[in-house]
Amino acid sequence: MEGLTSNAVIRFSDVSKSYGSLLALNDVSFNVEEGEFVVIVGASGCGKSTMLNMIAGFDQPSNGRIEVQGKEHSGVNPQCGMVFQQYALFPWMTVEDNIAFGLKMKGQSKAERRQHAQEFIEMVGLRGFEKAYPKALSGGMRQRVAIARVLANSPSVMLFDEPFAALDAMTRQVLQEELVKIYEQQRKTILFITHSIDEALLLSSRIVVMSARPGRIVQDIQNDLPHPRNAEVQLSERYVELKRHIWGSVQAEVMRSIEGAA
Amino acid sequence: MRAEPAVRGASSAPPLPRRRGPIAGASKLIISLVSCILIIAVWEGAVRFGFIQPLFLPAPSQIVNRAMLMLEQGTLFGHVIASTWRVMVGFVLASCVAIPLGIFLGTSALSRAIFDPVLSFLRPLPSMSWIPLSLLWFGIGESQKYSIVFMGSFAPSLLYVMEATKGVDPLLVKAAQNLGAKQKDVMLEVILPASLPQIISGLKVMLGIAWTCVISAELVAAREGLGFLIMNGKEYFQTDTVVLGMVLISLTVMATDIVFRALERRILKWKD
């Protein structure tokens, strides 16, 4: 992975991040290739969210370089669209206006925006809810709007910060399946954070396991499970083997962080 | 006075779904109505049977008579309209300055540091204290009345708006920036609408303050208005005029509150 690959969309070179005396991320180097679906797994406080925030430009590294599409960014980079765990929908806007927000920022006309937004409303299955306000939607529907809002803005990278953690199990499963579908359709580069090893195995093309604080990469695994990753795949030997493998290192890190805290 | 129960009833039964106590809507209305009638009856009786001298508190019927008399003379609505207009002009001007400035100050720590001393100085000043300066600056015309309402309600409004912007979820700002919003877009498209519910509830409080301002503004150099009505009534020991002025202020504030609430419901239909 040592970075000369020409089509790396995201490139971390010796990135460290500290908040005061607290070292959150320690000397991380890794690349994300175009079209990859990378899921980052790790215990809480391992600096996963810090990584996403730095990619999106909300935060800057203390040391090292982060390049997105070959360029360093000093401010917020709309090319990296973020889906937040708490949806972050604008409650005063209808579904349609929420989805069209990025287009409005780009200066598109109202008619253009509406037409464009409609495409994504249909993609996430929200037809008929165009004029609804977020308060009228369930958690799952709200997260669909958030995903459509990022997609409509056509970023080159999509960042997911534990997007399904607040949803119930059924809804989560449906959304996971839909996300895989969207990924297959759109072939966006995706960086996805989760606590759940199962979620990582179901979604990813590659899994990165982070250590407890200070965050480092402890494992970087290509996920070669076949698609669609239905119940049969989830009961296969390869699935169980991968899960055990990842669980082993995650557990070690969790133990380490508990001991560290104690 | 006769209109009072009706208005009170209307304001206590808004069509919005609202958490109900153990007493349901209709019976609550009846209880309010009965208590209202009872209070007025006891009051009337106390004056009629000489327990209270009319000089100190006139009977409800005397206040109604005074209202009828002024209605005949055609002066009643003049006072209501004069005060309401002054409140509206001063209040709208104050809001028009306070909302954009408050959002700007609320989002910029530097400008807040610059303006904080001035604001801290202005905030505790009661509107009354501006009267001498306002007379020198604006004379004795209408603009002086507007200025009193403006000065009395501007600084508190600004603080309300600043406070409201502080309550905006930073995640929404993050999301907007992530979707390509610039500083100006963040203020107009995120901070303003997100803090609007709190701004509006702040403005509702401010409207009450604006009314106290207009009453003090009308103590000086006025020829009409509810504040003038009260003060002039006091000079002539017409306590019924004084109480009528008070009743009219109360009714007018209630009416504007109803209008404000309807407006709020329209603007904030996205709120749960």
Added chain:
Amino acid sequence: MNVFRRTVLAGLAATALFGGCMWPAVAAEVEVSKVSYGGSPWLSHYPVWVGIKKGLFAQHGLEVQWQSFSTGSARMSSLAIGEIDFGGTGSISAIALMASGAKAFYVIAAPDSYATVEGIITTPDINSVADLKGKKLGVPFATSSHVLALDVLEQAGLDPNKDVTLINLPSSDAPSALMAKQVDAVTTWTPAFNSLKAQPNTKVLLDAREFSLYKQFKLGPGPDLLVVNQSFADKNPKSTTAFLQGYFEASQFIKDNPDEAAKILMELTQLPMDEQSNVLKDIEWIGLADQQKMLSPDGTFTKGLQSLADFLVRHKQIDTAPRIDQWVKAELLP
């Protein structure tokens, strides 16, 4: 100022001692020896202030406590509920209180006349009352000046609601408003009247001698009244009479010793000596000898007040005219 204050204090101490010595001799004659008076720096209160400072009330066995009120209506409210026993008031306020039906007080004397220091002052371009048409006239509402303005406008055939814009302007704000040309004319009284008169670019259009009732009864637009709380007077007629005695001795003293009186009054009014002396020159003190005649039911003063009440009704300032003689009590006069 310090030296002055010290002499006043010394004088006070002396009168207190003096009064204290006198007291036992006459104390038996009055029902209560401590009475309170509501006043202000306005000229009708001068005799009470001087009487207290010179120990003139003490000679009649009375200790008078001075209470300050900034507005006449506050003073009258306080008198009506018996917080203070005696008070001085403008007649407009008194008539208004009578019209409200409250029989809470008696009129017991008519202290003064000051028709030459109340009037209308205008910018130089206004030459007659008729010229006020379409202009702004500042008047302190519900006062004698308000009545004067309504009266002279009526005499000139102008409608105060249509032809002229009357603006409620307290007497103290009149000078600045006229100088800043925020109004074209003001109706006001001394000392604002005197200070405006002394300014360049102003003109005295008329004074209160133009008031219709002055022409008829020698009564100003809002003559001052000395009033007493009704139940106090009913219970303490001797104290009331003693108060009146002290009062008229003091007003005689002011008439006879204007310089000394002015010195004593400076503390009350905060006016400089020369202005204080000038104010005193403009006041005509009505002596005890004339009171009985004026305050009788057919007296000029009682009749004049009745006409004033009718005038207020005609101008919709009060609802009904009270019968003034029911409130006037001349028999308590010494």
